[in-house]
Amino acid sequence: MSVLDRFLRYVQIDTQSDERSTSYPSTQTQLVLLRALVDELRGIGLADAAIDEHGYVTATIPATTAKANAPVIGFIAHVDTSPEMSGAGVKPIVHRRWDGRDIVLPDAPDAVLRKTEIPALLEQVGHDIVTASGSTLLGADNKAGVAEIVTAAEYLIAHPEIPHGAVRIAFTPDEEIGRGTQYFDVAAFGAMCAYTMDGGLRGEVEIESFSADAMTVTFHGFNTHPGYAKGRMVNAIKVAAAFIDSLPQHTLSPETTEGMEGFVHPYVVDASVEKTSVRLLIRDFETEGLAEKERMLEALAQKAVARHPGSRVECAVEESYRNMKQVLATRPEIAEHAYEAVRRAGLEVRRRSIRGGTDGSRLSFMGLPTPNVFAGEHNFHSRLEWVSVQDMEKAVEVIVNLARVWEERS
Ligand SMILES: [Zn+2]
Numbered sequence: 049m050s051v052l053d054r055f056l057r058y059v060q061i062d063t064q065s066d067e068r069s070t071s072y073p074s075t076q077t078q079l080v081l082l083r084a085l086v087d088e089l090r091g092i093g094l095a096d097a098a099i100d101e102h103g104y105v106t107a108t109i110p111a112t113t114a115k116a117n118a119p120v121i122g123f124i125a126h127v128d129t130s131p132e133m134s135g136a137g138v139k140p141i142v143h144r145r146w147d148g149r150d151i152v153l154p155d156a157p158d159a160v161l162r163k164t165e166i167p168a169l170l171e172q173v174g175h176d177i178v179t180a181s182g183s184t185l186l187g188a189d190n191k192a193g194v195a196e197i198v199t200a201a202e203y204l205i206a207h208p209e210i211p212h213g214a215v216r217i218a219f220t221p222d223e224e225i226g227r228g229t230q231y232f233d234v235a236a237f238g239a240m241c242a243y244t245m246d247g248g249l250r251g252e253v254e255i256e257s258f259s260a261d262a263m264t265v266t267f268h269g270f271n272t273h274p275g276y277a278k279g280r281m282v283n284a285i286k287v288a289a290a291f292i293d294s295l296p297q298h299t300l301s302p303e304t305t306e307g308m309e310g311f312v313h314p315y316v317v318d319a320s321v322e323k324t325s326v327r328l329l330i331r332d333f334e335t336e337g338l339a340e341k342e343r344m345l346e347a348l349a350q351k352a353v354a355r356h357p358g359s360r361v362e363c364a365v366e367e368s369y370r371n372m373k374q375v376l377a378t379r380p381e382i383a384e385h386a387y388e389a390v391r392r393a394g395l396e397v398r399r400r401s402i403r404g405g406t407d408g409s410r411l412s413f414m415g416l417p418t419p420n421v422f423a424g425e426h427n428f429h430s431r432l433e434w435v436s437v438q439d440m441e442k443a444v445e446v447i448v449n450l451a452r453v454w455e456e457r458s
């Protein structure tokens with residue numbers, strides 16, 4: 049079966065995750081696709097395909113090599129789609145041999161893909177582009193990756209003459225709500241490294257992500273009846289407002305940074321006169337850069353307090369995740385083999401740094417070094433999400449090449 053046929057089948061199953069849910073996986077609908085994947089993997093000859101009590105699906109493509117030291121490598125994709133946009137009733141449309149004209153989505157005439165606005169589309173003229181119909185996301189993030197991994201597995205099983213070590217596969221739930229690795233059993237997975245197939249541009253390999261902390265700055269004031277408050281009330285809301293107003297205006301914010309720049313980002317305020325807390329995201333590619341930003345925030349908070357006698361402040365920092373480069377730099381062959389696999393597919397390697405975290409950043413620190421490789425998905429979490437069939441086919445080739453390269457160089 050082609051990677052496109054698989055992809056079209058998967059995207060029609062609603063697998064939206066839900067951050068308000070306390071169950072795991074967060075939604076039962078994800079299990080529908082996860083269970084179907086177990087059947088499909090068994091059907092193509094992966095005899096050990098199974099689903100565990102958390103919903104993780106794993107399977108093994110048995111080794112074909114005579115080399116005893118060929119390492120076990122893994123491929124991972126997530127089945128859930130973003131809570132930010134409906135994933136129910138997805139109607140995928142294949143725009144065959146796209147001629148470069150605007151793609152208007154039938155269910156939302158205002159939703160238009162234009163190559164003048166989407167640079168990645170420029171290199172897709174003549175390719176087959178898949179979109180949704182305008183009322184939902186497509187779910188290429190990350191069902192493109194799922195379809196590619198299953199298709200590569202089918203290919204490797206059908207071609208036992210290709211020498212490779214054992215290849216492990218995992219399909220996970222709840223990546224979009226940051227819980228994709230919560231119960232992932234790295235030891236049981238048993239791979240030396242893995243690749244998430246969850247990137248965008250053809251040829252892309254990502255070995256670097258943000259390092260991330262969350263900070264809570266809590267201002268304490270003093271509340272009393274406002275009619276009789278003269279000289280006594282200290283309004284924590286005003287102290288917090290002074291603090292927020294003192295944050296850098298033209299630098300260090302999500303709306304003023306790109307590339308390798310970090311930022312601080314207030315995103316929730318819980319306010320009352322007695323006590324107001326500000327939650328901030330801290331992001332930097334260097335972990336020392338996080339500490340620097342945290343010291344700056346603490347100093348600004350103290351300044352705001354100094355302007356409001358009687359108030360005080362507490363700052364608390366929690367670690368969110370760390371740049372996976374810290375781990376991957378110690379094992380350069382993991383990225384090198386991915387670059388080689390991309391080149392053998394006839395593509396140019398594009399190295400990019402992720403301005404966010406991935407399941408791979410967490411897995412890398414859990415003992416499974418995991419860079420991210422392109423799957424072809426674009427405009428994530430949007431009605432304008434799209435993927436190119438030719439890019440998906442190239443990603444399948446890259447997976448097969450990776451299995452070969454690891455065997456050759458072992
Ligand atoms: Zn994704």
